[in-house]
Amino acid sequence: MLEYMTVTAGGVNTVQITYGTEDSGNSVFQWYVNKLKSEGWEVMTSTSEGQYFVGGSKGSSYIQVEITEEAFTKISVTYTSS
Numbered sequence: 001m002l003e004y005m006t007v008t009a010g011g012v013n014t015v016q017i018t019y020g021t022e023d024s025g026n027s028v029f030q031w032y033v034n035k036l037k038s039e040g041w042e043v044m045t046s047t048s049e050g051q052y053f054v055g056g057s058k059g060s061s062y063i064q065v066e067i068t069e070e071a072f073t074k075i076s077v078t079y080t081s082s
Contacts, residue, residue: 002074011082018076025052025069032065 003018021028029045029052036043041056041063052067061081068074 012080013082014078014080016076016078018074020072020074023073025050025067025073028052028067028073028075029054032067036063 002020003016005016007014029047032054033043033045036054036056039058041058043054043056045055046053050069052065054063054065054067056063061079063080064078066076068076
């Protein structure tokens with residue numbers, strides 16, 4: 001894990017985790033899309049060369065996943081719930 005942060009303010013909990021893998025950005029992107037959909041999240045996506053974005057909502061919870069291909073694939077996940 002490269003970075004971890006948790007914040008609670010005004011009844012809203014936010015957790016952010018950043019980590020890396022040697023897997024391709026596309027395979028990580030597909031894993032998050034499939035996993036979130038299979039667990040009932042409403043998912044929206046965006047891609048551009050070497051960068052992937054997955055956003056989701058489920059009730060009062062939200063997730064944002066940013067995937068960037070560098071020397072390794074960097075994954076930043078932000079999860080918020082109230």
